Amino acid sequence: xxxxxxxLSIAGSATSxxxxxxxxxxxxxxxxxxxxxxxxxxxxxKDLLRSKIFVEVEALEYERDLREQGQVFLERVKKAAEAKxxxxxxxxxxxxxxxxxxxxxxxxxxxxxxxxxLKEITSRTEIFYDEGERIFHExxxxxxxxxxxxxxxxxxxxx
Numbered sequence: 001x002x003x004x005x006x007x008l009s010i011a012g013s014a015t016s017x018x019x020x021x022x023x024x025x026x027x028x029x030x031x032x033x034x035x036x037x038x039x040x041x042x043x044x045x046k047d048l049l050r051s052k053i054f055v056e057v058e059a060l061e062y063e064r065d066l067r068e069q070g071q072v073f074l075e076r077v078k079k080a081a082e083a084k085x086x087x088x089x090x091x092x093x094x095x096x097x098x099x100x101x102x103x104x105x106x107x108x109x110x111x112x113x114x115x116x117x118l119k120e121i122t123s124r125t126e127i128f129y130d131e132g133e134r135i136f137h138e139x140x141x142x143x144x145x146x147x148x149x150x151x152x153x154x155x156x157x158x159x
Contacts, residue, residue, distance in 0.1 A: 007110035008036045009101045009135060012073045015116035019146040020077045021156040023114040026144070027086045028159055032111070034086055036077045037104050038070040040094040041131075067092065084159045098134035106140040114144045 008023040010016040020036065027034040040063065074090035081088035093100045105113050118132045136143055146152060 003030045003111040004032050005108060005110050005112075006030070006032045006034050007101075007105045007108055007113045007141075008034060008077070009113065009115040010036055010038050010073060010077065011097075011116070012038065012069055013116070015146070016073070018149050018152050019114055019116040020080065022144070022146045022152045024077075024081045024084050024086050024088075025152070025155045025159060026112070026114065027081065027088075028084055034081055034088040035104075035108055035110070036074055036081075036088060036090045037101055038074050038090070038092050039097045039100045040066045040070060040092070041097050042095050063094075067094075084156075097131040098138065101135050102138045102140065110141050112142055112144060113139050114146060117145055117147050 003026075006023055006027050008020060010020060023034055023036075026032070070092045074092060078088045078090050091104060093104065101113075113135075115132065115135060118130075118136060136145065
């Protein structure tokens with residue numbers, strides 16, 4: 001079975017930039033289509049409201065900022081992919097991060113999911129609640145966890 005469809009989970013962080021570059025390299029090497037997925041964390045927004053850190057107007061502004069940040073980041077990934085000759089679609093979603101990434105990966109029929117390095121788990125509870133861990137464990141396809149920034153930068157520059 002050939003890998004023809006790669007999903008990329010991004011969060012707008014520095015590790016997401018490295019993951020995106022590696023996913024672009026993989027897509028180029030494998031002549032695969034790339035789909036970058038960014039999810040606005042709806043639960044975090046509700047928690048901020050519930051804990052009274054934000055009033056509703058502030059939560060709406062924060063959500064708008066997150067949406068704009070997601071759109072900017074997705075556009076950067078798309079442009080970077082196209083600059084390397086890789087077809088890249090983008091998806092900006094809202095909901096539970098792990099549920100949206102897992103469901104979208106499955107709906108796309110992705111052959112591979114690329115994601116950033118998992119953070120260090122300090123308790124058993126984090127295994128069940130960390131979004132990255134949940135995506136990793138519940139993905140419907142093989143997962144590539146990107147590490148080694150220097151190597152990724154080298155591969156990306158050589159494309």
